[in-house]
Amino acid sequence: MLQTVKPKNARSKRVLEAREPKLVENEKTSLFLRGTTASGIVQDALGDLHSLKKPHAVKFQKKNAVHPFEDATALEFFSRKNDASLMVFASHSKKRPHNLTFVRFFDYQLLDMVELLIDGETFRKMTDFKNAKAGIGLKPMISFSGSIFENNPTYAHMKLVLLDFFHGNTVSEVEVEALQYMISISAADPTDGVPNPKIHFRCYMLKTLRSGHKLPRVELEEMGPRMDFTIGRVHDANPDMMKQAMQKPKGQEMRNKKNISVDGMGDKIGKIHVNKQDLGQLQTRKMKGLRKRGREETNEEDDVEMEDEDDVEMGDDDLPAVSPKRARV
Numbered sequence: 001m002l003q004t005v006k007p008k009n010a011r012s013k014r015v016l017e018a019r020e021p022k023l024v025e026n027e028k029t030s031l032f033l034r035g036t037t038a039s040g041i042v043q044d045a046l047g048d049l050h051s052l053k054k055p056h057a058v059k060f061q062k063k064n065a066v067h068p069f070e071d072a073t074a075l076e077f078f079s080r081k082n083d084a085s086l087m088v089f090a091s092h093s094k095k096r097p098h099n100l101t102f103v104r105f106f107d108y109q110l111l112d113m114v115e116l117l118i119d120g121e122t123f124r125k126m127t128d129f130k131n132a133k134a135g136i137g138l139k140p141m142i143s144f145s146g147s148i149f150e151n152n153p154t155y156a157h158m159k160l161v162l163l164d165f166f167h168g169n170t171v172s173e174v175e176v177e178a179l180q181y182m183i184s185i186s187a188a189d190p191t192d193g194v195p196n197p198k199i200h201f202r203c204y205m206l207k208t209l210r211s212g213h214k215l216p217r218v219e220l221e222e223m224g225p226r227m228d229f230t231i232g233r234v235h236d237a238n239p240d241m242m243k244q245a246m247q248k249p250k251g252q253e254m255r256n257k258k259n260i261s262v263d264g265m266g267d268k269i270g271k272i273h274v275n276k277q278d279l280g281q282l283q284t285r286k287m288k289g290l291r292k293r294g295r296e297e298t299n300e301e302d303d304v305e306m307e308d309e310d311d312v313e314m315g316d317d318d319l320p321a322v323s324p325k326r327a328r329v
Contacts, residue, residue, distance in 0.1 A: 019107075023249060027169040031084040033060040035067075035091035042098045044125040045118055046090045048225040049100075051126065052166070052203070054136045058082050068101050069233055072110040080108040086165055096232060098123075102161050104237075106245040114161050115232030119198065126224035132205060133223055134181035139168045140203075141179060145186035148197065154234055155187065158199070181205050181223065199229040 007013035032050045034043065050059045066074045068089055075087060087103040098118035104111040126133065134140070142163065149159045166183060182204045188197040204220040211217035237245075259271040 020249065024170050027056050028085040028164075028167075029083060030057045030086040030088065030165065031060070031078055031082055032057060032088050033064050033066075033078065033090070035089065036063045036065050037092050038063075038090045039092040039098055039120075041118060041120050041123050042090045042092055042100060045098075045100060045123065045225060045227060046088060048126045049088060052134075052140075056168075058084065068103060068113055069235060072103075072113075075103060076105065076108055076110060079105045088165075099232065100229075102165060104161060104164060106241055109241070110235075111241060111245060112157070112161070112237040113233075113235040114158050115234070116158075116199070116229040117232050119228040119230070122226065122228045124224055124226040126203075129222055129224040131221055131223055134203075134205065138178055138180055139171070139174065140166055141182040142166055143182065143184045143186075145184065146188065148187050148189060152190070154196075154231055155199075157234060157236070158231060159185075179206060182220065196231060199231070201225070201227040201229060 005016065007016055030050075030053045032046055034046065038046075046059075050057050064074070066089065068075055075089070078084070079087065085105050087105070089101040089103060091099045091101070093099070096115070096117060098120055100116045100118065101113055102116065103113045144159055146155075148155045150156060162185065184200075184202045184204065186200045186202075188194075190197055203223050203225060205223045207219045207221055208216040209219060259273075261269050263269055
């Protein structure tokens with residue numbers, strides 16, 4: 001269970017209110033530290049990840065006698081001391097060589113952990129690629145390739161951890177010029193011989209070239225680091241703590257507007273209700289043959305014709321012959 005802290009004064013109350021859940025979270029600070037034994041490969045990987053997370057990153061240079069899966073008390077102390085919600089711990093041993101442990105915290109208490117073992121033969125650091133690097137504080141584009149990230153619970157958990165690690169701050173709009181680099185994370189489908197395939201971590205710079213059209217031609221150039229991971233031990237989150245971490249503050253939720261929805265592509269769709277249309281007043285093409293004559297108009301025309309017939313002068317010779325009528329008996 002999470003520890004409930006009651007404020008003793010107004011200052012501590014304001015601090016606790018600032019730490020309460022928010023609808024839009026602040027950018028999380030990442031802490032980088034090493035254990036008592038750390039190889040050169042894992043230290044280079046730790047330094048490259050620290051450069052990708054700047055400026056919201058803190059790196060320790062001294063050795064720390066910490067074993068995360070045995071006792072996480074020291075990690076929680078570092079998290080509270082540096083106000084960090086994310087941590088990467090580097091260690092090296094014969095059983096687990098070139099080990100990076102990604103840790104997440106909630107309320108300065110351990111939430112979950114994932115071990116990623118680096119393949120030393122395929123590892124390349126950023127300085128091995130002689131090209132331009134991404135600027136500090138830019139948001140990367142992240143791509144996950146492989147159905148295993150959706151079907152395997154362990155790989156799906158690792159996907160959430162990496163997304164949370166490289167997420168950064170929440171923004172409503174992104175300038176096109178700020179999209180300078182991309183992080184590609186891929187894995188092959190599992191087989192009977194390889195049930196846990198390696199995870200390939202690559203970083204690319206985006207280059208725009210002339211294409212002769214309005215839209216430029218985009219090419220990718222690897223900038224490093226290049227790492228191949230193997231998933232080791234996994235510490236799942238406590239269901240009660242995860243439920244509390246996913247809780248949103250009441251009264252700040254975005255209310256759904258009536259008759260407005262968003263489809264799967266992110267497009268906004270709205271329904272408009274209008275009154276019943278009177279098709280009798282619909283404007284159509286005017287033609288004499290389709291013109292309707294009213295009742296009064298036809299009666300007036302008949303009266304005019306009758307008056308014209310009565311006004312004709314008749315002579316004596318034109319009088320009609322009158323036949324004599326017989327008297328009835």
